[in-house]
Structure formats: structure tokens, C-alpha cells
Amino acid sequence: MKPTETNGVDWRSESTSAPDVTTRERLREVYDERIHTPLLVAWADWRTRLGFLILGGYLLIALVAVLGLWREPSTSQAPRYLMLFENMNYPLGTTASGTDLAALIIHSTPDILLMITAGAVWATAVAVVIGTVAGYKGGRVDRALMSFSDLVMAIPGLPLVIILAVTLNPQNPILLGIVINISYWAGLGRSLRSQVLTIRENDYVEASRTMGVNTPQIIMKDIIPNLMPYVTVNFVFAARYVMFASVGLYFLGVLPYSTQNWGVTLNLAYSGGALFSWSAAHWLLAPMVAIMGLSLGLILLSQGLDRVFNPRVRTRMSGTSSSTANDNDDDRVTEVL
Amino acid sequence: MHLNPMATQNYDWTAGNHIFERFAAYNFSTQEFELAGLEDWSFEDETVTLTLRDDLKWDTGDDVTAGDVITQFRLMEKTNATLWDFTDSVEEGETDKTVVINLSRPSNPEIIKHTLANGDLRIHGYQPVYNEFLDQDASAIQQFEWEDDIHGNGPFTFESKNDQAWTLTRNEHFYNADAIDFDTYELLSRQENTALQQGLMGGELDVVSSLFVPPTIVESFPDHVEEVTLPANWGYGVIFNHDDEDFGNRNVRQAVAHVINRQQVADNAGPRTKNPAPKVTGIAPADQETWLGDDYDRFESYGPDATQSEAAAELLRDAGYSRSDGTWRDGDGNTLGGSYVTPAGWTDWTTATNTVVDQLNSFGFDFEINSLPSGDFYGAYTNSDFAVGAFYWLPGGARSSFPYFPLRWQLNIPDVDGGHNFEEGEYTVPAMDDSGEMTLNPFEEIRSVATMQDDAQVSETITRVAWHNNQNLPILGIVAKQDQSWLTSDEWDVAPAEDSARGIKWPSHWLPKQGQLNPINQ
DSSP: OHHHHHHHHHHHHHOSOOTTSOHHHHHHHHIIIIIIHHHHHHHHSHHHHHHHHHHHHHHHHHHHHHTTOSOOOOTTSSOTTOOTTTSTTSTTOBOTTOOBHHHHHHHHHHHHHHHHHHHHHHHHHHHHHHHHHHHHHOHHHHHHHHHHHHHHHHSOHHHHHHHHHHHHOOOSHHHHHHHHTTTTHHHHHHHHHHHHHHHTTSHHHHHHHHTTOOHHHHIIIIIHHHHHHHHHHHHHHHHHHHHHHHHHHHHHTOSOTTSOOHHHHHHHHHHTTTTTOGGGHHHHHHHHHHHHHHHHHHHHHHHHHHHHHOHHHHHHHHTSOHHHHHHOOHHHHHHHO | OBOOTTSOTTBOHHHHHHHSOBSEEEETTTTEEEESSEEEEEEOSSEEEEEEOTTOBOTTSOBOOHHHHHHHHHHHHHTTOGGGGSEEEEEEOSSTTEEEEEESSSOOHHHHHHHHTOTTOBOOOOHHHHGGGTTSOHHHHHHOOOOSSOOOOSSEEEEEEOSSEEEEEEOTTSTTGGGOOOSEEEEEOOSSHHHHHHHHHTTOOSEESSOOOOHHHHHHSOTTEEEEEEEOOOOEEEEEOTTSTTTTSHHHHHHHHHHOOHHHHHHHHOTTTEEOOSSOOSSOGGGHHHHHGGGGGGSOOOOTTSOOHHHHHHHHHHTTOEEETTEEEOTTSOBSEEEEEEETTOHHHHHHHHHHHHHHHHHTOEEEEEEEOHHHHHHHHHTTOOSEEEEESSOOSGGGGSTHHHHHHHHHOGGGTTTTOOOSSOEEEEOTTSSSEEEEOHHHHHHHHTTOOOHHHHHHHHHHHHHHHHHHOSEEEOOEEEEEEEEEOSSEEEOOTTOGGGGBSOHHHHHHHTTOEEETTO
16 A cells, blocks of 8 residues: 555665665655656646646746736726727727736736745645644644634634734735635644544554654654645645635725735726626626636646545556556546546 | 714714705706705895794604704804804894804805805704703714604604615605605615616616716616716815825925826726816816916916826925936935825725826836725824825815815815814915915915905905915815716606706705605506
């Protein structure tokens, strides 16, 4: 089983009495195990491929904004109410105040990506730390950490975020991502803890413990790798949550308007009559498509990554040569599942 | 929400305007005053005599008497209402239906008429409720929330209220109650413009007193939704905190004025309903030429439809600022800008603010938009917790067309309790005829207009104060707007489009009590 293999690699890496394995070989094995095979498995699935492509597209858009390859959005920079593709200088059209919609979308992208990444990293990192420590240590530590996470879970998330947003008025996208996901980790941490409770009973964990390996090492090398499938999928969910919540909060006008954001664009489109008039519909559609596209990319990626971490598919793939993996088609992967 | 008009916080003016009758009204179509709760008003040298309608009654059936009005006026003295700028005392006249206002000096009747016919001023001083405040501090009346046992004298009377709606019923004691063919008036509460727009579109709402609707949405309204446009004498402007190191500096304020392209703001924020005045004078755009006459051309326009970068840059350099990396900085390297306060949810204002801030930032200011919910928005100004922001530069309503009101209002902005810190005193500005400088006390001069009777003298003083406001910019006017009021005719028999009765604000308040808005099938 894979966890045992993983542990075997790690265990050897801890040992100085393994003169038959060179550093090079060890690195090679880690590379195959951790990077090469998962990538092969991932790439074999069309959903991962498409997910990567979509996210890659958004990264490119962000790059366009960061490098300043597209004009900054500004009022009165173009004729008002241009429709989609009516004027190819402004392919997505313009708003009631003559702002280039393409510029609005493009220049919002870097902040959105930063924000969802920050929110997702925050939520999963806190959940992993709390969940694994509580699950592994047990006893008082477990009770204390779980009481704390129960407390956080009991606080209604949205009102808390609204209060924090109004109080802190966060304009930095990283801070904003964290504020939105401020309590997201609690539920995830609790689920991780229950997984850790089963993992910690495994022989190899027991063995590490008997050999006197310290707690952080055991958590890092024996436990967390086994949680990765769950963590990765939830990372993507947390990222989607940040995006939707932020758009909603901007739309409600809770978050500071000064930050350029698809939610702000949606709000202005809505109040500018885009909901009721075809001549302004593109103003509403452009940010909606941007939001839906990013969300779709994240969903596809999470489904593809699920495949990577599914032990049954993984075992079968890792046991074969890379050429076999390449030959593997979608149907066979589906069959396995 | 409550019904004490003197406690401006949380007073529900829409409900109040239905429940309390007004003294008189200004008709924007005929440009004349029409009496309502008053039967007559007469002006002599130092006295004004108001005669209440004989049949004006409270909804208890009791007469509205001079005592009620006197109580109200005396309380208004505590709250520094405009009426008391020129009033010495009030007393009962020959009958209990006449009130005599003794003026401090012979006064300008136009000011008194506009004061009494001002949009939201109503006859509300029900003695059993208000008498007890006569010997208390102003703060007592300003904090009193009238929510129980409410009695009015208007066409409708208070029935109940909750978070969603006020329910009013026809006041059978109202003098014109027979002309009103329906029993219940429900005032639904809607937080946002879009909710009201949807309400009109979907037929849920029958009338809306005042609501901005962008052109794209007007086009999609059903045919039976009728728009009534009325001059608002109100509009988007830029307010400066005169205590601020940068924006307390006249050069910086003038530079801001030069940078802003007012026509562009109007075109972005409301092409059908907003227009900039060609000159910045502090007087409502429609009335500027009439009042300023030959002097009109002397007034600085600050470029109504252009960003005058050169002029602005020169002013900033003169004030010791310099431009580096595209941004203006003071001697210490601090950028010129900060947060620009704007109200959240006022949709047309949001667009105007975006446009203004874009223009200022492209020139080299460094502003970030800080949009605040209504309470915080007023709070920021009242507490002087701001440097620059969006605020209305005219007090609004009919009286704004008499320059005394807007010019005086700009100096002390009572709506934010003078939070822009424009100190009373003398100011020196360039002379009107380019002959050096002139020094004047704009506060004293504008106040003196209230007691002037000589038209030429009034005109001259108004021109001087307008010149001061044009040069010193206590607040910067950007655009003025037309109010949009909404009626529907699918289920309601409303006064036809050409009827001048639609010229009184607001048609949804005025028409029902005149019997000019009744259900069709009755």
C-alpha cells in the first residue's frame, strides 16, 4: 500500500545505516514518487488538463495586467455602452461611464488570484496544523484544540466576515483572502483530525514512535502525506469559497470599493440597469463569465487531483512504466474507478 | 424611524410629508407659491401675518391653532432654523388661527416665503406633545423620537409601522378628505434604488417620490410608468475639510476645480438628468445669469468641460507642491490625496465619484475611494474625519433658487454641522475688477440679505458672496440634477402630463390630497 511505501522512503532517509542507497537514487525515487507519477496520473485525466489550462489562462491574464500590457481601467476612456466586439479596441465593450470592460476584468485578475490563494493557503494550513496536532497528540491538547475549533465553527461565518471587513476595511488582497476565510479552517480541521486518528494507529507510525522520532517529524513525514488528497481538494474548495464570498461581499457593498474587483463591476452593472437592458447586458456578462471560468477551472482541477490521490488509481499507475501511463486513456482510468 | 421633523436623524420625511400638512408649496411649473395649510400670508414692514385655514384640523378633530404653530416656531428657534435668521419673536394674532412673526428688521418677503414653503417644512407642532420641550435644551427636542400616539393634520393619518412599511389611512378630518377616493396609503421600505426600480417595473409600486433611474432602465419601464422631472437644485459636489493641511489651502482647492471635467461627470453619471453649470458660483445653475447679470462673465469657470492641467499645475507649484513620478507631493514627499469619501449605495454618485477620482488621479493626485454607508458617510463629515469627499453643494428644493440659501448653506453646511470647518470671519480674495484684492466677511454679508428690502442691494451682496465662493471654494459644485419622480397610470387616474399640479414636490404627496391621484375603478 502506498502509505507504507511512502513511509519506507522516509524511513530510509532518516537512517544512516543504508549505504546501498545513494543520495542521487533517493532523490530520484522521491521525484518519481512525489512528482513524476502524480503528474502523469493527473495529466492522464482530461479534467486536470483542462483545469490546468484554464488556470494557466488566468495566470496569463494576470501577467498581462502585471506587465501592463493592457490599458488600466478608467472612466471616460472609451465611448459609452460599446457592445461586445463592437469595437475591437474594446473587445468586451464598455460601461455606462465609458470604462473598458476588458481592462476591468484583466486588471482585477492578479488581485483575485492573490486573494483566493491567500485565503485557501490560510484555511488549509491552519486546518492541517490544528487537525494533525489534535489528532496525533490526543488528550488535553486534542480537547483544547477541538474546543477552540468548535467555538470558531459556532460563530456564524458571514456576519463575522462582514463585521471584520467593515472594521478592518482590508484593501490588501492577501489580507482580504484571509479575512474571508477567517473561520473556514474549523470544519476542515475537525475532519482532518478524525482522519489522523485512524492514521496514527498504523504500524509505521507506531514504528516511528518506538524508534524515538520526534512528534513534528512524525506529523510531517508519516501523517500529512496521507492527508494530502483531502487537503488538496479542500484547498481548491476554499479557494472557490473566497472568490464567491468576495464577489458577494463586493456586490453587497460591504468590502471597500476602492479595490478593483469583478464583484464591484457586477454591482455597478446591476445598478446601471444591465439586468434589464440588452444594450448593457455585456457589462454584467463579462465579470460573470470571468467568475464562472475561474470557478470551473478550480473544480476541474480538484476533480483531477482527487484522481491523483485516489490510492487505487495511484497504485496501478505508479506500478507501471511511464510509457504505460502515457498510453493509458481516459476510459481505462474511469474503469478503474 | 420616527415622526419628529426636528430630530433629523432617522426622521422619515416621506411619511411625515403625508401626515403633516405644509404651510405652502412652490410650484416649479408656474414658479409661483401655492398656499396649503395657510389661508393667507401677508407681509408688512416688520411683521408677517400667517392665517391658518379655518378647517385645518388635527386627526383628533381638534383645530390646528396658532398655539401649535407658535410652539413649533419656538422650538425651531432652539434648533437654529433659517426662520430665526430674520425673526425676533412670534405671537398669536387677532384670532387663534393667526400667527404674527415679528421681524428683526424689514425683511425680504421672498426669503420668508421660501422658508415657509420649503419642501419638508410641515405644520407639526402638536401642543400636547411638543409644549413640554419649550423649556428644555435644544438637544431634548433633537433627540425626541415621536413614535407613539402620533397626530397629524395632513391628508393621511398614522395607522401602524414595521420594518417593511408605514401604513397610513385617510384622515377623515382633513379639509379635502372627500376628494381622496382611497383609504390606505402604504409606504414600503426599500433600501436601494434598484429595488425601487424593480418595484416600478414589476408593478409592485404605484408611485415613487424621488428615484434616480439610469436611461437604460427608463427605456425598459412599461408605458404606464410616468416620469416627472423637477429641478432638484441639488447635486453632486466636492467637499473639502478646511482644517486639512492640503485641502485647507485655497490653491489646492482651485487646482481640484481646474482638474475636474464637470461635463464628463454629468455625462457618465446621468446624461439625461444631470448638467453642470458653466460657471462655479455657488448659485443654482439655472439662476446664475439672472442674479449675476453683467458680472457673470467675470466669474471663474474652472473649465466646465475640460481638465485644465496647466492652470492646476501652476496653482500647485505656487503652493509649494512639486510633481515627481507622476504624483504631486508636498515638501516632505507626502502625496497629495488620501481617501475620497463617497456614500455607498447612491448609485449615480458612485459613478460620479469614480469619474472625479479618475480625473484627479490621472492629473497626479493620489486618491482612494472610501465608500461609506449613509450613517458613516454623514458621520465622517460631521466629525470632520475626512480630507475630501462627495457632498451635495446646494441645499436642494425650491429655496435653492434664491441664492441666499445656497450661498449661506455652503459656508456652514448645517447638514453636517459645519464639519467642513470653514471658519467664520474675514477672507481676502482677488477683487472682482482685477484691481487687487477685496476683503469680506461672507457669513455676515449673506446673513444681511435676509433683512434687505432693496433689490439692488440684495443683488450686489449676493454677487459679492458668490464671488467669494467662486474664488475661495468652501465647497465645489460639480453638477446639478433634475429630480425624477414616478407615477403610474394603469390603475390610477393621475393629473395629465400638462397639469401644472405635477410641478409641486412631490407629485406623489401633492396630487392625492388635491384629488388628482385616485384609483381608476371607483
